[in-house]
Amino acid sequence: MDQSSADSRGLDVTPLRCTVYARTSGHEAVDQSYTSIDAQLDTGLAYIASQAGIGWQPTGTTYSDANVSGSVLERPGLQGLMATIKAGQVDVVVVHKLDRISRSVTDFSQMMAFFDQHGVALVSVTQHLNSGDSLGRLAINTLMSFAEFERDVAGERTRDKIIATRRKGLWIGSVPPLGYVLQGQRLAIKEDEARLVRRIFERFVSLHSVGLLAQELTEQGVTTKTWVTRTGKVRGGKPIDKVYIYKLLNNRMLIGEIQYEGSWHPGAHEPIINHAVWEQAQGLLSEHRRPRKARLVAENDFLLRGLVFGEDGRAYSPWTSSPRGNRVYKYYVPQKDIALGGGASGLPRLQAFTLEQMVADHVYAQLKNPADILARLPEWMTSHPEYDAEQFTAVLTTHADLWPTLFPAAQSQIVLRVVGKVTVHSDAITVRLIVEGFVELIREYLRGEVKPNTVRDMMNRADAGKPRKPRR
Structure with a gap:
């Protein structure tokens, strides 16, 4: 029986309050006039409108999370949806695809248990699945198993790529250390920062004290490395303290090495510190390093x-x-x-x-x-x-x-x-x-x-x- 015949005969239908949830991952762009979030919400609302004949009614509120991984449940939009469900204000949740809810089978199972507890059905528009019947639940669980498998395989590929890149001595990561700038996947020396790094090593060898060196740099107004994020925000530029100096003095990247698989190997970048100065600094650090003895104080x-x-x-x-x-x-x-x-x-x-x-x-x-x-x-x-x-x-x-x-x-x-x-x-x-x-x-x-x-x-x-x- 189609919707028009149901309406013409005056059959009673139970109204179902419906809402839409949308999500994009961190790598998907959201700075466009019409984003993936907008497309998902429009598709979900259109699907709800198409089911008006069987009592589906939009609640007027939708939920979304932009640039958030599907491997976590701590998302503002999802938490807001769950709060609305707890309040008993939703009967059906519509998503573009099931992985918009979660890419983890464990987390997805928890969400389905939460939906069942509150009598809420989950509907996928593009996959034509409805958790309200047993066949739909079976298909949903199968698809989620494959989604988690796909996520695990993608993670393994990413880790393998990082290791392979670093084996070639190339840089892969976020912000390069003080003294270097990124050119493609290679680290190039940034002369003004490199001079600061050399001065820090030389002054430490001369002063024999990280504390005195930190005070000297603070008085001179020397700050940590500054950089600009993709969103245009300036980061870094803070006063140099003892912790920062210790990390710098122990960073083997400054002598042309790079780390992967838990050990250091020759890199493709030029060293900033020569081995003689490095060995002097390491000798002083060893003298000042506390012996690892059993703790006498709880x-x-x-x-x-x-x-x-x-x-x-x-x-x-x-x-x-x-x-x-x-x-x-x-x-x-x-x-x-x-x-x-x-x-x-x-x-x-x-x-x-x-x-x-x-x-x-x-x-x-x-x-x-x-x-x-x-x-x-x-x-x-x-x-x-x-x-x-x-x-x-x-x-x-x-x-x-x-x-x-x-x-x-x-x-x-x-x-x-x-x-x-x-x-x-x-x-x-x-x-x-x-x-x-x-x-x-x-x-x-x-x-x-x-x-x-x-x-x-x-x-x-x-x-x-x-x-x-x-x-x-």
Whole structure:
């Protein structure tokens, strides 16, 4: 029965709300007046209009993702479509081809399960497939298996091409390293950048210090390599820091080599650094390189990791000295000093033990002064029927009394719960406390979930476990 006869007889049809999804891959152009996205959307809307006789109705909203790979599901347009489906506003999703949804069988299976869960059908215009019937589902799964196979084969071809190109000593990649410019697939020396590279190597050999070199280059206004993207945006041009210098000093491309299959081989480009200067630089780097010894300090030994900041807003990083005998020294160091050299931030580096002890003492002082903590409680909390100031004060006082006998681990747990941020100034530190942390501590104590673990507790348990001598 055709659509006209169905309409003439007045048969009831169930209206189906339909929308269109379109996608293009990263290599497809989108800067034209009529793009592939437009073509896919128009085709889908035309198909929906052709099915009006069986109740198909466009929702008025379409979804699309431009320059996004089909191997990922984290796409704005697709996520918007899924949100609409969850809201129960769509019955049919129309696509130009199935691979517009996904090129991965696993991801496509997840999407089909999502569609089934919400009672939504997937329709492919050019492949004449509808997930609403069993035969259509079988054909869809078969086609998706071939689509994933095609994607895997294309990936293997791309990897083989990269390896074959680099075996010939040619460049394949994005931006060439500092000192070179791309001419076809060959790297050519860019003289102004090459002079900077040679100067960096020569100054490092002379100064024997990456930190001093970074400070010198920063004072001279020297920046990293700049380039322009395909969209016309300027990238790079940032101050040179120690990390950038280390990478440059270890880049064997500067002596005419190129890397592939995990090792370095002779390249087709001219070297910028001669081997004598290179060997000098590598010898100095080897002298300054820390020996790889077993770590004597655990990662969690830095109690305030991620909580310490300078007054300039930049974070402090945990730093461990090289082993000296059986000892290591721990510090909190401004990140700016790490990047640009000691003293660049104008803030002090702090011994970890000293800083952590100062913060712990501050928490202890707050526990001994419960009134100060209770005064900072929000009004909604103090007006709660279960709030009891005397009871809260008693619990905090109990913790203060037990503090000197607590194990260091127990003290650390309390510190982590109530300390929100430590700010380092040039001549002082400030500690921001989390009042809610004290409240949770009180609640757990009152519920009997957590009791302070003290040295006295351990001794009592030890005494209780000792076998007693029989009485004569």
